[in-house]
Amino acid sequence: MTTMTTASGPAARAWIACLACYNSGDLVGAWYDAAQADDVAIDALHVDSGTITQASCEEMWVMDHEHLPLRGECSPAEAAEWGRLLDDVDERQRDALLAWVRSGDYVAEAHGNLPSLPDFEERYAGEWDSFTEYAEELAKDTGMLTDVPEWARPYFDMDKFAHDLAFDHTTEPAPGGGLYVFRSL
Numbered sequence: 001m002t003t004m005t006t007a008s009g010p011a012a013r014a015w016i017a018c019l020a021c022y023n024s025g026d027l028v029g030a031w032y033d034a035a036q037a038d039d040v041a042i043d044a045l046h047v048d049s050g051t052i053t054q055a056s057c058e059e060m061w062v063m064d065h066e067h068l069p070l071r072g073e074c075s076p077a078e079a080a081e082w083g084r085l086l087d088d089v090d091e092r093q094r095d096a097l098l099a100w101v102r103s104g105d106y107v108a109e110a111h112g113n114l115p116s117l118p119d120f121e122e123r124y125a126g127e128w129d130s131f132t133e134y135a136e137e138l139a140k141d142t143g144m145l146t147d148v149p150e151w152a153r154p155y156f157d158m159d160k161f162a163h164d165l166a167f168d169h170t171t172e173p174a175p176g177g178g179l180y181v182f183r184s185l
């Protein structure tokens with residue numbers, strides 16, 4: 001197989017099949033780096049899966065994939081678009097980006113369904129143990145309680161603040177048991 005990406009972290013992969021072979025009952029296909037899915041030649045695909053290209057072999061299709069936020073099958077071009085986008089994202093933020101897409105409350109690029117990276121960067125508010133922890137940190141960072149004397153701070157209703165703040169945010173579970181927090185602008 002000619003896959004393997006140089007990027008660290010889970011690589012997005014696409015299992016590309018030959019449609020003509022598939023339609024005649026032969027599962028001819030191989031795994032490729034998703035970012036290169038639109039660059040696979042029909043002959044190479046057959047070589048990689050140990051078969052020979054027939055005259056009718058022409059079209060290819062992604063029958064399976066890993067670490068792509070797509071449901072079901074897709075075109076090699078679509079897999080490649082996603083693969084390249086994910087390659088452009090810092091490894092530590094890739095999961096958060098995928099979670100943002102999964103939430104459904106994400107901003108797409110002008111054309112198509114790909115998430116807009118500038119919007120992601122603007123809205124991603126980090127990974128937290130809980131939403132309350134995020135709210136506490138926000139209250140501290142914005143100096144909300146700076147003018148409140150130390151002794152009076154426990155009277156501030158952090159839970160209510162977090163509750164109201166949640167309306168302007170989207171959260172998604174993070175792998176470590178915490179939450180990814182996104183601002184809804």
Ligand SMILES: [Zn+2]
Binds near residue numbers: 021054
């Ligand atoms: Zn074929």
